Amino acid sequence: MGDTTPLDDASIDSYRDRFARHLSQTVPGRKEFVVARAHGCTLTAADGRDYLDMTSGIAVANVGHTHPDVVAAITEQAGRYAHVNVYGRFVIPEQVEMVERITSVTAPGLDVAYLTSSGAESTEGALKLARKYTGRPKFVAFERSYHGRTLGALSVSWREEWRRPFEPLLPEVEFVPFGDLDAAAAAIDERTAAVIVEPIQGEGGIRVPDDDFLPGLRALADRSGALLIVDEVQGGMGRSGKWFSHQHWDVVPDIITMAKAVGGGLPLGAIVSTSEIFDTFVDPPLSHLTTMGGNPMSCAAGIAAFDVMVRDGLVEASARRGEHLRARMSEVQAEYPERIVDVRGRGLWCAFEVAGDGNAVAGALQERGVLVGSVLNSAGTVRVTPPLVVTEAEIDRFAATLREVIAAGIGISAGGVA
Ligand SMILES: Cc1ncc(COP(=O)(O)O)c(C=O)c1O
Incomplete structure (x- = not known):
């Protein structure tokens, strides 16, 4: 798996600066973190922090990262x-x-x-x-x-x-x-x-x-x-x-x-x-x-x-675990129906819709160690597309973190859908 020693702050900052200087940026703003490695449904940043990846690099890592x-x-x-x-x-x-x-x-x-x-x-x-x-x-x-x-x-x-x-x-x-x-x-x-x-x-x-x-x-x-x-x-x-x-x-x-x-x-x-x-x-x-x-x-x-x-029957697993994921998200929606206005998808291709800023909700989840994403053509939508090897325990951990973020009202606009 290579060197797993976290990088020090100076090295991380150096990568950030050089990335910003030499890679053409089509998205403004500071990059979220420097990547060190990824395995299964876990992405590890260069500072040693682990994230639960509920994006699969936008539907790429269907068998999980670095599958042996x-x-x-x-x-x-x-x-x-x-x-x-x-x-x-x-x-x-x-x-x-x-x-x-x-x-x-x-x-x-x-x-x-x-x-x-x-x-x-x-x-x-x-x-x-x-x-x-x-x-x-x-x-x-x-x-x-x-x-x-x-x-x-x-x-x-x-x-x-x-x-x-x-x-x-x-x-x-x-x-x-x-x-x-x-x-x-x-x-x-x-x-x-x-x-x-x-x-x-x-x-x-x-x-x-x-x-x-x-x-x-x-x-x-x-x-x-x-x-x-x-x-x-x-x-x-x-x-x-x-x-x-x-x-x-x-x-x-x-x-x-x-x-x-x-x-x-x-x-x-x-x-x-x-x-x-x-x-x-x-x-x-x-x-x-x-x-x-x-x-x-x-x-x-x-x-x-x-x-x-x-x-490993991952197509069937996608259908089954997708049901579990939507059920967990729907429970949070039932508690906060004015904040999560829709839960939808098929298999592990899921999303929830917030009455507000999907990016703010995604950011709050990330601060708590869970990666989700926005989509290009629908502002309030948060994409939840984990690797198809995601476990029910990982889905439950995601749902618990989502409940915490939604309960705190992060990214939700008082006036309804943004
Ligand atoms: C439905 C669909 N078609 C085409 C593309 C373009 O794929 P790529 O980014 O590999 O060029 C995407 C990328 O997200 C997509 O979602």
């Missing part, structure tokens, strides 16, 4: 080879093993993958694929959606203040309210290449739509000849209590995008679709390309993480 099987796989792979070639020339056995695992838990027919390094990159590839396959220009996306920060992904991500400074973006993107099938029906037409949707919205506030929404979108896409892209970057790999969040409904998409937890903590993503749709990337050859996508080290880590998920 993942560490062993990375170490073994590092000793054989890391990077050897740009995608497409040699056969990389780790890519085969990784993709076979992923496509063993997708619907029949969705059995081909293009490997990437990140969520935004998966979105980019999926948009290109949809355009090329359909020959159509337009995309339909949803209010509060988030699909990444690169130019194409940004074009289909909702929040206008983050889009406007970078315009012109992709033309012909229409946003409709999440969950509103009538609005979707009006937007999806014969110019639409694809509808892109997070089946459960992540950065929009962990919002679960009505049961008719995803099947309705499938029908609307079929009616107009558009493709249905489901973004499983945040909701995939067991987070929602199913392998992929769209599997809560009886719907087969045309394209699935994923990343985050896929690489077991290393950068890895995938675009999964049918061989027929992917064939369009061969004509002309090299229609899509990446140097690092499907990196063998990332695949080795991803294979190990996937096998841990299966062996």
Whole structure:
């Protein structure tokens, strides 16, 4: 586990200063702490303080931090080879093993993958694929959606203040309210290449739509000849209590995008679709390309993480422990209904909504040794997404700390929802 001696204050301050000076900052303000190590659901700061991690590094550490099987796989792979070639020339056995695992838990027919390094990159590839396959220009996306920060992904991500400074973006993107099938029906037409949707919205506030929404979108896409892209970057790999969040409904998409937890903590993503749709990337050859996508080290880590998920039943555990987590949060809500106004989620993809400032509540929890987070597109929402290996005792500890913070009224505005 390496040196576990806490750093002295001068060394910590030095790292802070050098970080602020040399790393481009897109978020203002002082960083919370200097990281020393992480294991399971515990993150340890350089001053020696332990934190209960109820974020999983935003839905990445689904098998927990530094899982021994993942560490062993990375170490073994590092000793054989890391990077050897740009995608497409040699056969990389780790890519085969990784993709076979992923496509063993997708619907029949969705059995081909293009490997990437990140969520935004998966979105980019999926948009290109949809355009090329359909020959159509337009995309339909949803209010509060988030699909990444690169130019194409940004074009289909909702929040206008983050889009406007970078315009012109992709033309012909229409946003409709999440969950509103009538609005979707009006937007999806014969110019639409694809509808892109997070089946459960992540950065929009962990919002679960009505049961008719995803099947309705499938029908609307079929009616107009558009493709249905489901973004499983945040909701995939067991987070929602199913392998992929769209599997809560009886719907087969045309394209699935994923990343985050896929690489077991290393950068890895995938675009999964049918061989027929992917064939369009061969004509002309090299229609899509990446140097690092499907990196063998990332695949080795991803294979190990996937096998841990299966062996330890972590998808089912996510569903079960998610119930426990929501029950505990609902108890606090029942005591303070004017302070916590909603508890929601599926599996261990959970959130609570405060009548006030979610960031202040998250900050107070952190002072007490528990890490949670805000989301990008919903101000009062606090995200609670622990590793899928979280224990009931750890969930109970989180709930007790939450009760303390809510009882003290921290971050709650007297006037109600901020
Ligand atoms: C649903 C969804 N799609 C795409 C992305 C972008 O992923 P990345 O940050 O790896 O580019 C995110 C990131 O949070 C996400 O939540």
